[in-house]
Amino acid sequence: MEINPQDWCSKEPIHIPGGVQTHGMLIAIDKAGVVQYMSENLSAASGIAAQDILGNTVCQLSAFFGKKEDSNFVLDLIDLATQDDIVKPVNPYPIRINNTAYNLIITPSESLFILDIEPEDSNLFEDPQNLVGASLSQMLADRDLDTILGNTVVQIRKVIGYDRVMIYKFHRDGHGEVVAEDYAMELESWLGLHYPASDIPAQARELYKVNLVRLIADVSTAPAQLLSNTERPLDLTHSSLRAVSPMHIRYLKNMQVASSFSVSIVVDGLLWGLIACHNYSPRFINYRQRETAKLIGQVLSSCVGMRDQEAIQKERIKLQGIIMEVTRSLQHNDRIPALVDDCGQKILQGFRASGFVLFFEGAIYSVGDVPAADQIEQIANQFAVVDDHSYIRSNKSMDDFTNTELNSERFAGVLSCRLTHGIKDCLILFRPEQASTVKWAGDPNKLVSIDEDGQPFISPRNSFDQWVQECSGQAEDWTDVEIEVFVKIRDELNFAIGRKIEELRLLNDKLRDAYAELDSFTYTVSHDLKTPLTAIRAYAELIQRKSTEPMVFDMAEKIRLSAVRLNQMVQTVLEYSKVGQKFVNKQRVDMSLLIAEIKDHLLMGKINDNLNLQVLSTPELEGDPILLFQVFLNVIENAVKYSHKQQVPTVVIEGDSTGQETVYRITDNGVGISEQQRDTIFDLFSRVGDVSEFEGTGVGLATVRKIMIRHGAEITVESKLGSGSTFVLRFPKEIVA
Structure with a gap:
């Protein structure tokens, strides 16, 4: 069975250990003052049996607390600390038990109130409150964070007198590193050692954010069990006496630590690290002394936060210039990808990227x-x-x-x-990879053992000898500022894309209006030209009938033919303009019938009797049948026209359908199209080859392209002068009207 130590440790319910440390006693009461839980050592200290305490009011313990027997002082203290249903006790409350000074510490826990009872007497020889002012001055005497951390461990050790004081910083993956320390001369340095995330699992880190100080006075004493008339475990998250996880006790014993004390360093709501203190003999610090240490931790937290913010702001200012460069590039270039050429090198330098x-x-x-x-x-x-x-x-x-x-x-x-x-x-x-060497305090992998029932369990490390790991395949981590700035670059890019989309939309609207106006103008002008052209043709024919002079007759004939050709051009322009106005009536079109009709039409009027018109596969299309007929008639008719001078004119029509589109290829062996003409072949009035050899107006293919666009389709040409042409018509399966 494979076990992940970090996952295993994170499941231990350390907030409900079912016991308390034996240097104190615990009572949990409800809002009416009825005792719901008590530590078993309370009976021995008070001389009152557990069954007489549980289920009765806390008032019966007033004499034990050194108060009058009928005193209701505990509930009075809670009532005094309650404002708008929020309880904020001013801990500690001094009491005397058997003429010995104790501190009563009240904390709310769900619907209950926990009463922690601790001795006032401490192992410290001097009240740390007398030292805190000078200690804070020494701590903050420098602006460099590493120096401040070094000053802090020295001052904390002076205040609480522990054998070893460390600052333990958490990395993003949860593992910790000793970044500053002060210790007794006979001890070895742990500076720079790393500890796996499973040493302080996730739920423990959450508790460190709630309780900013944590004391384990003596790891060798067994906890006093909690007694209750209910089987529901008591949440001791806020209790200063909360018993310690057996695994953590074994962990401390393996390090030969007899007492530990920690102060949380919380920055912007996150657990930045701990001031971790070890003593190699039992050591108790009373509530006020712990609060003094907590104050030092809070000052250090603020200092770390400010230094971090200064570093973040410095990094942000450095990277801000890249955002400005990106913005400038996007404003001055029509192409979005141009920013890679314009800003790529600066982005690499700023983000230390390769x-x-x-x-x-x-x-x-x-x-x-x-x-x-x-x-x-x-x-x-x-x-x-x-x-x-x-x-x-x-x-x-x-x-x-x-x-x-x-x-x-x-x-x-x-x-x-x-x-x-x-x-x-x-x-x-x-x-790129940043190869590194990490020095662990012992093998970071906890050992999996099997208990007497055959079940696996995690046992903490027995050895803390330095264990070196060579790390490869790992890069320097991305900072939060780098991510923040990178996201801002993304936002600038999206803004530029949105701006260009809006510009294109406005341009398309203008083009649509212009095309509509042009179509209307073209239709009107073409329609109005037909009347004078008809008159010109009629007058030319009248001159021919009245005149007997050959020269006059010939001139009139030229006028008549020119009028006929111009009338044909006007008619094709009219048809071209109508395409833009016509509604696309989409439906399934049987292309075999449509092309067969075109083939019959062309064979009836063929110029060359050897015309070979081959129709291969003809998959159906979705579109307007009238407009599609116009497309294929124009293209096939052109193929026949420009190949009729070949000995055997050959035109091949073949379609192929895939999942995305249907493609028709119309190939001829005609005169072909030059490279220059291929660029303009679909323009209005554009013609191929010698215009005197091939009839036409130059409007047909322009009309074809316009119809194809209306169908969301595409037409292209593949050709080489003298080697024929292939017109490729691509129709998407979903038609865009």
Whole structure:
């Protein structure tokens, strides 16, 4: 059976240990003052049997607390500490038991009140309150954080007199490191040693955030069990007497520690670290002395927070310039990917990265050392797995990107930020491996043992000899500021994309209006031109009938033919303008029937009797049957027209349908199209070859392209002068009107 020590330790319910440390006693009462729980050592101290205490009011213990027998002072203290249903006791409350000074500490716990009873007498020879002012001055005498931490351990040790005082800093993965220490001369240094996260599991770290000081006075004493008339365990989260986990007791004993004391360092609501104190003989510190140490811890927490904020602000200012460069690039370039060329090197320098990638619209734009294209796309695909995150952060890619075989030396660190929810477009930074040596206080892997019932259990380390681990495949971690700035770069990019989309939308609206106006103008002008053209033609024919002079007759004939040609051009322009106004009536079209009709039409009027018109597969299309007929008639008719001078004119029509689109290819063996003409072949009035050899107006293919656009389709041409042409018509399966 494989056991993860960190997971195993984190499941231990250390907030309900069922007992208290024996240097004190505990009572838990409800709001009416009825005793619901008590520590077993209370009976021996008070001389009252447990069954006579449980279920009765706490008033019966007034004499034991050195008060009058009929005193209700405990409930009076609670009532005095209650304001708007919020209980804020002013602890401690002095009491005397058998002429010995004790402190009563009241804390609320769910619907109960816990009464911790501790001795006032302490193992400290001097009240630390007399030293705290000078100690704080010494602590904060320098601005450098490492120096402040070093000063703190020296001053804390002076105040509480423990054999060893350390500052233990938590890393992002939960493991800790000794970053400052002061210790008795006969002891060895632990500075720089690392401790696994399972030494202080997650639920213990949460308790350290609630109780800022924690005392274990004597690890060798067994806890006093809690007694109650109910089987429900008592939550001792807020109790200063809470018993210690047996595993932690064994852990301290393995280090030969007899007493421990800790002060939490909490910065912005997070447990930054601990002031951890060890003594090699039992040691008790009373409540007021612990509060003095807590004050020092709170001052240190504020100092650490300020120094961290200064470092963060300095880093933020350094990286802010990159955001400005990105913004400037996006404002001055029409192409979004241009920012990689403009700002790539500065991004690499600012983020201490080795590679930068913009994955945008399926294309990869990069600078520096980056993985292969398929690996980059796999990283982009990770956002489909972590849909609730806008970025992915990793300093050990081989663990976090198991499906992507990244080179762990070159790409150990990855920071990826998604551009928009639901798509793969993203920004990615890479960092190389930063090989390091970590010195652990003993083998960080706790031993799995088997108990007498054959069940596995975790036993703490027996050896704390330095254990060296060579770490590879791991990069320097990304800081919160780097992530914050990287997300801001993403936001600038999204803003620029949104701005360009809006610009395109406005431009499209203007173009749509302009095209509509142009269509209307073209239709009106073309329609109005037909009347004078008809008159010109009629007058030319009249001149021919009236005149007997051959020269006049010929001139009139030229006028008549020009009017006929111009009338044909006007008619085609009218048809072209109507395409933009016509509603696309989408339906399934049987292309075999449509092309057969076109074939019959062309064979009836063929110029070359050797015309070979081949129709192969004809998959059906979805679109307007009238407009599709116009498309295929124009393209096939052109293929026949421009190949009719060949000995055997050949035109092949073939369609192919896939899951995404249907493609028709219409190939001829005609005159072909030059490279220059291919660029303008679909423009209005554009014609191919010698215009004197082939009839036409140059409007047909322009009309075809317009119809294709209305269908969300595309037409292209593949051709070489003198070698025929192939027109490729691509129709998507979902038609866009």
